[in-house]
Amino acid sequence: MITGDEFIYLDNNATTPLDPAVLEEILPFLTKYYGNPSSGYAFAAQARKAVDLARERLAALLGCEPSEIVFTSGGTESNNAVIHSALQFEPRGKHVVTTAVEHSAVLRPCQDFEKRGCFVTFLGVDQHGNVDLADLEAAIRPETALVSMMWANNETGVLYPVEKIAEICRQKGVLFHTDAVQAVGKIPIHLRDTAINFLSLSGHKFHGPKGAGALYVNRRTRLSPLIAGGGQEIGRRGGTENVAAIVGLGKAAELAVRYLEEGKCSIRSMRDRFEKAILESVSGASVNGAGALRIPTTSSLSFEGIESPAALLLLDRHRICCSAGSACRTGSQEASHVLRAMNPNGDGARRSLRFSFSRFNTEAEMDRAIEVVPKVIDKLRQTAALSP
Ligand SMILES: Cc1ncc(COP(=O)(O)O)c(C=O)c1O
Structure with missing residues:
Protein backbone atom coordinates (compact mmCIF):
# COMPACT_ATOMS: atom_id res chain seq x y z
CA MET A 1 0.00 0.00 0.00
CA GLU A 261 -3.62 33.63 15.30
CA GLU A 262 0.05 32.77 15.41
CA GLY A 263 0.29 33.76 11.76
CA LYS A 264 3.02 31.13 11.71
CA CYS A 265 1.63 29.52 8.63
CA SER A 266 4.25 29.67 5.96
CA ILE A 267 1.80 28.37 3.37
CA ARG A 268 1.53 31.66 1.51
CA SER A 269 5.29 32.09 1.22
CA MET A 270 5.65 28.46 0.14
CA ARG A 271 2.91 28.90 -2.51
CA ASP A 272 4.42 32.18 -3.73
CA ARG A 273 7.91 30.67 -3.97
CA PHE A 274 6.56 27.68 -5.94
CA GLU A 275 4.54 29.89 -8.28
CA LYS A 276 7.39 32.35 -8.92
CA ALA A 277 9.86 29.55 -9.63
CA ILE A 278 7.52 27.81 -12.08
CA LEU A 279 6.67 31.05 -13.91
CA GLU A 280 10.37 31.86 -14.20
CA SER A 281 11.48 28.45 -15.38
CA VAL A 282 8.60 27.43 -17.68
CA SER A 283 7.80 29.57 -20.72
CA GLY A 284 4.10 29.85 -21.60
CA ALA A 285 2.98 29.32 -17.99
CA SER A 286 0.42 31.61 -16.35
CA VAL A 287 -1.58 31.80 -13.12
CA ASN A 288 -5.36 31.36 -13.40
CA GLY A 289 -6.96 34.14 -11.39
CA ALA A 290 -3.72 36.17 -11.21
CA GLY A 291 -5.69 39.43 -11.33
CA ALA A 292 -7.92 38.53 -8.36
CA LEU A 293 -7.48 38.13 -4.62
CA ARG A 294 -6.76 34.47 -3.83
CA ILE A 295 -6.53 32.20 -0.79
CA PRO A 296 -2.89 31.56 0.14
CA THR A 297 -3.09 27.80 -0.37
CA THR A 298 -3.85 27.48 -4.08
CA SER A 299 -1.91 27.79 -7.30
CA SER A 300 -3.84 27.05 -10.48
CA LEU A 301 -1.44 27.19 -13.41
CA SER A 302 -2.02 27.01 -17.13
CA PHE A 303 0.71 25.68 -19.42
CA GLU A 304 0.77 26.22 -23.19
CA GLY A 305 1.24 23.08 -25.27
CA ILE A 306 0.19 20.42 -22.75
CA GLU A 307 -2.91 18.37 -21.96
CA SER A 308 -3.59 18.19 -18.21
CA PRO A 309 -4.49 14.45 -18.05
CA ALA A 310 -1.07 13.53 -19.52
CA ALA A 311 0.66 15.93 -17.11
CA LEU A 312 -1.15 14.38 -14.14
CA LEU A 313 -0.02 10.90 -15.19
CA LEU A 314 3.63 11.95 -15.47
CA LEU A 315 3.54 13.86 -12.19
CA ASP A 316 1.99 10.82 -10.54
CA ARG A 317 4.96 8.76 -11.78
CA HIS A 318 7.19 11.29 -10.04
CA ARG A 319 5.00 10.83 -6.96
CA ILE A 320 3.56 14.32 -6.99
CA CYS A 321 -0.18 14.51 -6.25
CA CYS A 322 -2.06 17.44 -7.77
CA SER A 323 -5.17 17.76 -9.92
CA ALA A 324 -6.57 19.32 -13.06
CA GLY A 325 -9.50 20.91 -11.27
CA SER A 326 -11.83 19.69 -8.60
CA ALA A 327 -11.30 16.14 -7.31
CA CYS A 328 -14.93 15.31 -8.13
CA ARG A 329 -14.22 15.65 -11.85
CA THR A 330 -11.07 13.50 -11.92
CA GLY A 331 -11.53 10.83 -14.56
CA SER A 332 -14.10 12.85 -16.46
CA GLN A 333 -13.07 14.11 -19.90
CA GLU A 334 -14.94 17.35 -19.37
CA ALA A 335 -12.71 20.41 -18.92
CA SER A 336 -13.12 22.55 -15.80
CA HIS A 337 -16.35 24.60 -15.84
CA VAL A 338 -14.58 27.22 -13.70
CA LEU A 339 -11.75 27.84 -16.16
CA ARG A 340 -14.16 27.73 -19.11
CA ALA A 341 -16.29 30.40 -17.41
CA MET A 342 -13.17 32.57 -16.98
CA ASN A 343 -12.05 32.13 -20.56
CA PRO A 344 -14.82 30.71 -22.77
CA ASN A 345 -12.84 31.03 -26.03
CA GLY A 346 -9.47 29.78 -24.83
CA ASP A 347 -8.24 26.25 -24.18
CA GLY A 348 -6.77 27.02 -20.73
CA ALA A 349 -9.25 24.67 -19.11
CA ARG A 350 -7.56 21.70 -20.81
CA ARG A 351 -4.04 22.90 -20.03
CA SER A 352 -4.26 23.64 -16.32
CA LEU A 353 -2.98 22.03 -13.16
CA ARG A 354 -4.02 22.85 -9.60
CA PHE A 355 -1.44 22.67 -6.84
CA SER A 356 -2.76 23.22 -3.31
CA PHE A 357 -0.74 23.42 -0.12
CA SER A 358 -1.14 22.93 3.63
CA ARG A 359 0.81 23.43 6.84
CA PHE A 360 2.07 19.85 6.49
CA ASN A 361 4.02 20.64 3.32
CA THR A 362 7.71 21.37 3.69
CA GLU A 363 10.22 23.60 1.93
CA ALA A 364 12.07 20.44 0.84
CA GLU A 365 8.90 19.25 -0.91
CA MET A 366 8.67 22.64 -2.65
CA ASP A 367 12.28 22.25 -3.84
CA ARG A 368 11.43 18.86 -5.34
CA ALA A 369 8.22 20.11 -6.98
CA ILE A 370 10.06 23.13 -8.40
CA GLU A 371 12.59 20.71 -9.92
CA VAL A 372 10.10 18.14 -11.26
CA VAL A 373 7.22 20.24 -12.68
CA PRO A 374 9.31 22.08 -15.35
CA LYS A 375 10.86 18.76 -16.46
CA VAL A 376 7.42 17.19 -16.83
CA ILE A 377 6.08 20.12 -18.86
CA ASP A 378 9.18 20.05 -21.04
CA LYS A 379 8.84 16.32 -21.67
CA LEU A 380 5.15 16.69 -22.61
CA ARG A 381 5.95 19.47 -25.05
CA GLN A 382 8.74 17.43 -26.65
CA THR A 383 6.40 14.45 -27.04
CA ALA A 384 3.67 16.68 -28.54
CA ALA A 385 6.20 18.16 -30.99
CA LEU A 386 7.23 14.67 -32.16
CA SER A 387 3.72 13.32 -32.64
CA PRO A 388 2.29 13.73 -36.17
C1 LIG B 1 -16.07 24.66 -2.57
C2 LIG B 1 -16.51 23.29 -2.13
N1 LIG B 1 -17.77 23.11 -1.74
C3 LIG B 1 -18.22 21.92 -1.31
C4 LIG B 1 -17.39 20.82 -1.30
C5 LIG B 1 -17.94 19.49 -0.82
O1 LIG B 1 -17.54 19.25 0.50
P1 LIG B 1 -17.62 17.77 1.12
O2 LIG B 1 -16.52 17.00 0.50
O3 LIG B 1 -17.42 17.97 2.60
O4 LIG B 1 -18.97 17.25 0.82
C6 LIG B 1 -16.07 20.94 -1.73
C7 LIG B 1 -15.17 19.78 -1.77
O5 LIG B 1 -14.32 19.66 -2.62
C8 LIG B 1 -15.61 22.23 -2.14
O6 LIG B 1 -14.36 22.41 -2.55
Whole structure:
Protein backbone atom coordinates (compact mmCIF):
# COMPACT_ATOMS: atom_id res chain seq x y z
CA MET A 1 0.00 0.00 0.00
CA ILE A 2 1.26 3.47 -0.90
CA THR A 3 1.10 5.96 1.97
CA GLY A 4 1.06 9.74 1.86
CA ASP A 5 4.65 9.76 3.16
CA GLU A 6 5.97 8.45 -0.13
CA PHE A 7 4.22 11.19 -2.09
CA ILE A 8 4.55 14.92 -2.25
CA TYR A 9 0.95 15.79 -1.54
CA LEU A 10 -0.02 19.03 -3.31
CA ASP A 11 -3.76 18.43 -3.57
CA ASN A 12 -4.94 19.88 -0.28
CA ASN A 13 -8.04 21.46 -1.84
CA ALA A 14 -9.26 17.91 -2.53
CA THR A 15 -8.64 16.84 1.05
CA THR A 16 -6.05 17.33 3.77
CA PRO A 17 -4.17 14.91 6.02
CA LEU A 18 -5.71 14.40 9.45
CA ASP A 19 -3.73 16.29 12.11
CA PRO A 20 -2.32 13.67 14.57
CA ALA A 21 -3.77 15.71 17.47
CA VAL A 22 -7.22 15.37 15.86
CA LEU A 23 -6.86 11.59 15.61
CA GLU A 24 -5.81 11.39 19.25
CA GLU A 25 -8.90 13.28 20.34
CA ILE A 26 -11.24 11.20 18.15
CA LEU A 27 -10.13 7.72 19.23
CA PRO A 28 -11.72 7.55 22.75
CA PHE A 29 -15.07 8.44 21.17
CA LEU A 30 -14.85 5.37 18.93
CA THR A 31 -13.96 3.10 21.84
CA LYS A 32 -14.64 4.29 25.40
CA TYR A 33 -17.26 7.04 25.18
CA TYR A 34 -19.80 5.47 22.87
CA GLY A 35 -22.90 6.88 24.57
CA ASN A 36 -25.65 8.53 22.53
CA PRO A 37 -25.52 12.28 23.30
CA SER A 38 -29.31 12.32 23.58
CA SER A 39 -29.44 9.70 26.37
CA GLY A 40 -30.17 10.88 29.91
CA TYR A 41 -27.66 8.99 32.07
CA ALA A 42 -24.25 10.25 33.22
CA PHE A 43 -22.26 7.99 30.86
CA ALA A 44 -23.81 9.66 27.81
CA ALA A 45 -23.09 13.10 29.23
CA GLN A 46 -19.44 12.64 28.20
CA ALA A 47 -20.47 12.38 24.55
CA ARG A 48 -22.86 15.31 24.93
CA LYS A 49 -20.18 17.49 26.54
CA ALA A 50 -17.74 16.60 23.75
CA VAL A 51 -20.26 17.68 21.12
CA ASP A 52 -20.84 20.94 23.05
CA LEU A 53 -17.10 21.60 23.22
CA ALA A 54 -16.75 20.98 19.47
CA ARG A 55 -19.57 23.46 18.85
CA GLU A 56 -17.78 26.08 20.97
CA ARG A 57 -14.48 25.51 19.18
CA LEU A 58 -16.10 25.83 15.76
CA ALA A 59 -17.93 28.99 16.86
CA ALA A 60 -14.58 30.45 17.97
CA LEU A 61 -13.13 29.76 14.51
CA LEU A 62 -16.09 31.43 12.78
CA GLY A 63 -16.64 34.29 15.24
CA CYS A 64 -20.25 33.33 15.94
CA GLU A 65 -22.40 31.83 18.72
CA PRO A 66 -22.22 28.07 19.40
CA SER A 67 -26.01 27.89 18.99
CA GLU A 68 -25.59 29.05 15.39
CA ILE A 69 -23.68 25.86 14.44
CA VAL A 70 -25.52 22.85 12.97
CA PHE A 71 -23.39 19.74 12.50
CA THR A 72 -23.77 17.97 9.16
CA SER A 73 -21.99 15.28 7.16
CA GLY A 74 -19.95 17.85 5.22
CA GLY A 75 -19.97 20.65 2.69
CA THR A 76 -22.26 18.92 0.22
CA GLU A 77 -25.00 18.34 2.78
CA SER A 78 -24.71 21.87 4.18
CA ASN A 79 -25.08 23.41 0.70
CA ASN A 80 -28.02 21.16 -0.16
CA ALA A 81 -29.72 21.96 3.16
CA VAL A 82 -29.64 25.71 2.52
CA ILE A 83 -30.84 25.56 -1.08
CA HIS A 84 -33.57 23.10 -0.14
CA SER A 85 -34.72 25.21 2.79
CA ALA A 86 -34.77 28.47 0.83
CA LEU A 87 -36.54 27.13 -2.25
CA GLN A 88 -39.05 24.92 -0.49
CA PHE A 89 -40.01 27.14 2.38
CA GLU A 90 -39.17 30.81 1.77
CA PRO A 91 -42.44 32.58 1.08
CA ARG A 92 -40.56 35.10 -1.04
CA GLY A 93 -40.18 32.87 -4.03
CA LYS A 94 -38.62 30.35 -6.28
CA HIS A 95 -35.50 32.04 -7.64
CA VAL A 96 -31.82 31.61 -6.70
CA VAL A 97 -28.87 33.73 -7.77
CA THR A 98 -25.53 31.94 -7.82
CA THR A 99 -22.41 31.84 -10.00
CA ALA A 100 -21.21 29.69 -12.87
CA VAL A 101 -18.05 28.82 -10.91
CA GLU A 102 -19.61 27.21 -7.81
CA HIS A 103 -18.75 23.69 -6.70
CA SER A 104 -21.05 20.95 -8.00
CA ALA A 105 -22.47 20.72 -4.45
CA VAL A 106 -24.22 24.04 -5.21
CA LEU A 107 -24.64 23.76 -8.99
CA ARG A 108 -26.30 20.33 -8.96
CA PRO A 109 -29.03 21.04 -6.39
CA CYS A 110 -29.74 24.34 -8.20
CA GLN A 111 -30.04 22.52 -11.54
CA ASP A 112 -32.29 19.90 -9.94
CA PHE A 113 -34.62 22.61 -8.58
CA GLU A 114 -34.63 24.24 -12.04
CA LYS A 115 -36.04 20.99 -13.44
CA ARG A 116 -38.77 21.18 -10.82
CA GLY A 117 -39.94 24.64 -11.90
CA CYS A 118 -37.64 26.97 -9.95
CA PHE A 119 -35.47 29.61 -11.62
CA VAL A 120 -31.73 30.01 -11.21
CA THR A 121 -29.45 32.81 -12.41
CA PHE A 122 -25.87 31.60 -12.88
CA LEU A 123 -23.72 34.74 -12.92
CA GLY A 124 -20.67 34.72 -15.19
CA VAL A 125 -17.17 35.82 -14.18
CA ASP A 126 -14.46 37.86 -15.91
CA GLN A 127 -11.10 36.44 -17.06
CA HIS A 128 -9.71 36.73 -13.51
CA GLY A 129 -12.67 34.91 -12.01
CA ASN A 130 -14.27 38.02 -10.51
CA VAL A 131 -18.04 38.55 -10.36
CA ASP A 132 -19.47 41.97 -11.24
CA LEU A 133 -21.44 43.17 -8.20
CA ALA A 134 -23.66 45.36 -10.39
CA ASP A 135 -24.68 42.20 -12.31
CA LEU A 136 -25.42 40.51 -9.00
CA GLU A 137 -27.59 43.36 -7.79
CA ALA A 138 -29.45 43.47 -11.10
CA ALA A 139 -30.11 39.71 -10.93
CA ILE A 140 -32.01 39.95 -7.63
CA ARG A 141 -35.75 39.97 -8.34
CA PRO A 142 -38.78 40.31 -6.06
CA GLU A 143 -39.17 36.50 -6.10
CA THR A 144 -35.50 35.78 -5.26
CA ALA A 145 -35.29 33.49 -2.24
CA LEU A 146 -31.53 33.12 -1.95
CA VAL A 147 -28.17 34.35 -3.20
CA SER A 148 -25.45 31.68 -2.89
CA MET A 149 -21.84 32.53 -3.61
CA MET A 150 -18.69 30.71 -2.59
CA TRP A 151 -16.13 32.43 -0.35
CA ALA A 152 -13.12 30.91 -2.14
CA ASN A 153 -13.09 28.96 -5.37
CA ASN A 154 -11.84 25.39 -5.02
CA GLU A 155 -10.08 25.33 -8.39
CA THR A 156 -8.43 28.76 -8.61
CA GLY A 157 -8.50 29.96 -4.99
CA VAL A 158 -10.15 33.23 -6.13
CA LEU A 159 -11.81 34.98 -3.18
CA TYR A 160 -15.25 36.59 -3.46
CA PRO A 161 -16.31 39.68 -1.46
CA VAL A 162 -19.01 37.77 0.39
CA GLU A 163 -19.34 40.23 3.29
CA LYS A 164 -20.13 43.02 0.83
CA ILE A 165 -22.51 40.79 -1.12
CA ALA A 166 -24.28 39.72 2.09
CA GLU A 167 -24.85 43.41 2.88
CA ILE A 168 -26.38 44.01 -0.57
CA CYS A 169 -28.67 41.02 0.04
CA ARG A 170 -29.64 42.24 3.50
CA GLN A 171 -30.66 45.60 2.06
CA LYS A 172 -32.80 43.82 -0.54
CA GLY A 173 -34.30 41.44 2.02
CA VAL A 174 -32.81 38.31 0.40
CA LEU A 175 -31.10 35.46 2.25
CA PHE A 176 -27.37 35.05 1.61
CA HIS A 177 -25.43 31.78 1.76
CA THR A 178 -21.73 31.23 1.24
CA ASP A 179 -20.04 27.92 0.49
CA ALA A 180 -16.91 28.58 2.57
CA VAL A 181 -15.55 25.03 2.36
CA GLN A 182 -12.26 26.29 0.88
CA ALA A 183 -11.99 29.39 3.06
CA VAL A 184 -12.59 28.14 6.61
CA GLY A 185 -9.35 27.53 8.48
CA LYS A 186 -7.36 29.32 5.79
CA ILE A 187 -8.39 32.96 6.26
CA PRO A 188 -9.77 34.77 9.36
CA ILE A 189 -13.59 34.77 9.49
CA HIS A 190 -15.76 36.85 11.89
CA LEU A 191 -19.38 36.13 11.12
CA ARG A 192 -20.66 38.25 14.00
CA ASP A 193 -19.83 41.42 12.04
CA THR A 194 -21.48 40.28 8.81
CA ALA A 195 -24.94 39.97 7.23
CA ILE A 196 -24.28 36.36 6.15
CA ASN A 197 -27.28 34.11 6.89
CA PHE A 198 -25.74 30.71 6.11
CA LEU A 199 -22.19 29.37 5.74
CA SER A 200 -21.11 25.83 4.78
CA LEU A 201 -17.87 24.21 5.90
CA SER A 202 -16.19 20.82 5.77
CA GLY A 203 -13.76 19.28 8.29
CA HIS A 204 -11.59 17.33 5.87
CA LYS A 205 -10.46 20.52 4.13
CA PHE A 206 -8.63 21.73 7.26
CA HIS A 207 -7.10 18.58 8.77
CA GLY A 208 -10.28 17.21 10.31
CA PRO A 209 -12.07 13.96 9.44
CA LYS A 210 -14.07 13.30 6.28
CA GLY A 211 -17.85 13.14 6.63
CA ALA A 212 -17.87 15.90 9.26
CA GLY A 213 -19.06 19.38 8.43
CA ALA A 214 -21.28 22.15 9.64
CA LEU A 215 -23.72 24.78 8.60
CA TYR A 216 -23.72 28.19 10.27
CA VAL A 217 -27.29 29.45 10.54
CA ASN A 218 -27.59 33.01 11.81
CA ARG A 219 -29.73 33.07 14.96
CA ARG A 220 -32.34 35.27 13.29
CA THR A 221 -32.57 33.02 10.22
CA ARG A 222 -34.91 30.06 9.84
CA LEU A 223 -33.72 26.71 8.46
CA SER A 224 -36.12 23.94 7.53
CA PRO A 225 -34.26 20.64 7.95
CA LEU A 226 -33.17 18.70 4.89
CA ILE A 227 -33.00 15.62 7.11
CA ALA A 228 -35.94 15.43 9.48
CA GLY A 229 -35.74 12.97 12.34
CA GLY A 230 -35.25 12.85 16.07
CA GLY A 231 -35.01 16.59 16.61
CA GLN A 232 -31.21 16.68 17.05
CA GLU A 233 -29.40 19.98 16.46
CA ILE A 234 -32.47 21.79 17.84
CA GLY A 235 -34.61 20.33 15.08
CA ARG A 236 -32.32 21.62 12.32
CA ARG A 237 -30.72 18.25 11.36
CA GLY A 238 -32.09 14.87 12.38
CA GLY A 239 -29.95 11.80 13.06
CA THR A 240 -27.79 10.61 15.96
CA GLU A 241 -24.71 12.80 16.06
CA ASN A 242 -21.49 11.35 14.61
CA VAL A 243 -19.75 12.12 17.89
CA ALA A 244 -16.21 11.04 16.95
CA ALA A 245 -16.30 13.00 13.69
CA ILE A 246 -17.75 16.06 15.42
CA VAL A 247 -15.03 15.86 18.10
CA GLY A 248 -12.42 15.72 15.33
CA LEU A 249 -13.98 18.67 13.53
CA GLY A 250 -13.92 20.67 16.78
CA LYS A 251 -10.27 19.85 17.41
CA ALA A 252 -9.36 20.77 13.82
CA ALA A 253 -11.14 24.11 14.36
CA GLU A 254 -9.22 24.75 17.59
CA LEU A 255 -5.92 24.05 15.81
CA ALA A 256 -6.91 26.28 12.88
CA VAL A 257 -7.62 29.17 15.29
CA ARG A 258 -4.17 28.68 16.79
CA TYR A 259 -2.42 28.62 13.41
CA LEU A 260 -4.33 31.64 12.11
CA GLU A 261 -3.62 33.63 15.30
CA GLU A 262 0.05 32.77 15.41
CA GLY A 263 0.29 33.76 11.76
CA LYS A 264 3.02 31.13 11.71
CA CYS A 265 1.63 29.52 8.63
CA SER A 266 4.25 29.67 5.96
CA ILE A 267 1.80 28.37 3.37
CA ARG A 268 1.53 31.66 1.51
CA SER A 269 5.29 32.09 1.22
CA MET A 270 5.65 28.46 0.14
CA ARG A 271 2.91 28.90 -2.51
CA ASP A 272 4.42 32.18 -3.73
CA ARG A 273 7.91 30.67 -3.97
CA PHE A 274 6.56 27.68 -5.94
CA GLU A 275 4.54 29.89 -8.28
CA LYS A 276 7.39 32.35 -8.92
CA ALA A 277 9.86 29.55 -9.63
CA ILE A 278 7.52 27.81 -12.08
CA LEU A 279 6.67 31.05 -13.91
CA GLU A 280 10.37 31.86 -14.20
CA SER A 281 11.48 28.45 -15.38
CA VAL A 282 8.60 27.43 -17.68
CA SER A 283 7.80 29.57 -20.72
CA GLY A 284 4.10 29.85 -21.60
CA ALA A 285 2.98 29.32 -17.99
CA SER A 286 0.42 31.61 -16.35
CA VAL A 287 -1.58 31.80 -13.12
CA ASN A 288 -5.36 31.36 -13.40
CA GLY A 289 -6.96 34.14 -11.39
CA ALA A 290 -3.72 36.17 -11.21
CA GLY A 291 -5.69 39.43 -11.33
CA ALA A 292 -7.92 38.53 -8.36
CA LEU A 293 -7.48 38.13 -4.62
CA ARG A 294 -6.76 34.47 -3.83
CA ILE A 295 -6.53 32.20 -0.79
CA PRO A 296 -2.89 31.56 0.14
CA THR A 297 -3.09 27.80 -0.37
CA THR A 298 -3.85 27.48 -4.08
CA SER A 299 -1.91 27.79 -7.30
CA SER A 300 -3.84 27.05 -10.48
CA LEU A 301 -1.44 27.19 -13.41
CA SER A 302 -2.02 27.01 -17.13
CA PHE A 303 0.71 25.68 -19.42
CA GLU A 304 0.77 26.22 -23.19
CA GLY A 305 1.24 23.08 -25.27
CA ILE A 306 0.19 20.42 -22.75
CA GLU A 307 -2.91 18.37 -21.96
CA SER A 308 -3.59 18.19 -18.21
CA PRO A 309 -4.49 14.45 -18.05
CA ALA A 310 -1.07 13.53 -19.52
CA ALA A 311 0.66 15.93 -17.11
CA LEU A 312 -1.15 14.38 -14.14
CA LEU A 313 -0.02 10.90 -15.19
CA LEU A 314 3.63 11.95 -15.47
CA LEU A 315 3.54 13.86 -12.19
CA ASP A 316 1.99 10.82 -10.54
CA ARG A 317 4.96 8.76 -11.78
CA HIS A 318 7.19 11.29 -10.04
CA ARG A 319 5.00 10.83 -6.96
CA ILE A 320 3.56 14.32 -6.99
CA CYS A 321 -0.18 14.51 -6.25
CA CYS A 322 -2.06 17.44 -7.77
CA SER A 323 -5.17 17.76 -9.92
CA ALA A 324 -6.57 19.32 -13.06
CA GLY A 325 -9.50 20.91 -11.27
CA SER A 326 -11.83 19.69 -8.60
CA ALA A 327 -11.30 16.14 -7.31
CA CYS A 328 -14.93 15.31 -8.13
CA ARG A 329 -14.22 15.65 -11.85
CA THR A 330 -11.07 13.50 -11.92
CA GLY A 331 -11.53 10.83 -14.56
CA SER A 332 -14.10 12.85 -16.46
CA GLN A 333 -13.07 14.11 -19.90
CA GLU A 334 -14.94 17.35 -19.37
CA ALA A 335 -12.71 20.41 -18.92
CA SER A 336 -13.12 22.55 -15.80
CA HIS A 337 -16.35 24.60 -15.84
CA VAL A 338 -14.58 27.22 -13.70
CA LEU A 339 -11.75 27.84 -16.16
CA ARG A 340 -14.16 27.73 -19.11
CA ALA A 341 -16.29 30.40 -17.41
CA MET A 342 -13.17 32.57 -16.98
CA ASN A 343 -12.05 32.13 -20.56
CA PRO A 344 -14.82 30.71 -22.77
CA ASN A 345 -12.84 31.03 -26.03
CA GLY A 346 -9.47 29.78 -24.83
CA ASP A 347 -8.24 26.25 -24.18
CA GLY A 348 -6.77 27.02 -20.73
CA ALA A 349 -9.25 24.67 -19.11
CA ARG A 350 -7.56 21.70 -20.81
CA ARG A 351 -4.04 22.90 -20.03
CA SER A 352 -4.26 23.64 -16.32
CA LEU A 353 -2.98 22.03 -13.16
CA ARG A 354 -4.02 22.85 -9.60
CA PHE A 355 -1.44 22.67 -6.84
CA SER A 356 -2.76 23.22 -3.31
CA PHE A 357 -0.74 23.42 -0.12
CA SER A 358 -1.14 22.93 3.63
CA ARG A 359 0.81 23.43 6.84
CA PHE A 360 2.07 19.85 6.49
CA ASN A 361 4.02 20.64 3.32
CA THR A 362 7.71 21.37 3.69
CA GLU A 363 10.22 23.60 1.93
CA ALA A 364 12.07 20.44 0.84
CA GLU A 365 8.90 19.25 -0.91
CA MET A 366 8.67 22.64 -2.65
CA ASP A 367 12.28 22.25 -3.84
CA ARG A 368 11.43 18.86 -5.34
CA ALA A 369 8.22 20.11 -6.98
CA ILE A 370 10.06 23.13 -8.40
CA GLU A 371 12.59 20.71 -9.92
CA VAL A 372 10.10 18.14 -11.26
CA VAL A 373 7.22 20.24 -12.68
CA PRO A 374 9.31 22.08 -15.35
CA LYS A 375 10.86 18.76 -16.46
CA VAL A 376 7.42 17.19 -16.83
CA ILE A 377 6.08 20.12 -18.86
CA ASP A 378 9.18 20.05 -21.04
CA LYS A 379 8.84 16.32 -21.67
CA LEU A 380 5.15 16.69 -22.61
CA ARG A 381 5.95 19.47 -25.05
CA GLN A 382 8.74 17.43 -26.65
CA THR A 383 6.40 14.45 -27.04
CA ALA A 384 3.67 16.68 -28.54
CA ALA A 385 6.20 18.16 -30.99
CA LEU A 386 7.23 14.67 -32.16
CA SER A 387 3.72 13.32 -32.64
CA PRO A 388 2.29 13.73 -36.17
C1 LIG B 1 -16.07 24.66 -2.57
C2 LIG B 1 -16.51 23.29 -2.13
N1 LIG B 1 -17.77 23.11 -1.74
C3 LIG B 1 -18.22 21.92 -1.31
C4 LIG B 1 -17.39 20.82 -1.30
C5 LIG B 1 -17.94 19.49 -0.82
O1 LIG B 1 -17.54 19.25 0.50
P1 LIG B 1 -17.62 17.77 1.12
O2 LIG B 1 -16.52 17.00 0.50
O3 LIG B 1 -17.42 17.97 2.60
O4 LIG B 1 -18.97 17.25 0.82
C6 LIG B 1 -16.07 20.94 -1.73
C7 LIG B 1 -15.17 19.78 -1.77
O5 LIG B 1 -14.32 19.66 -2.62
C8 LIG B 1 -15.61 22.23 -2.14
O6 LIG B 1 -14.36 22.41 -2.55
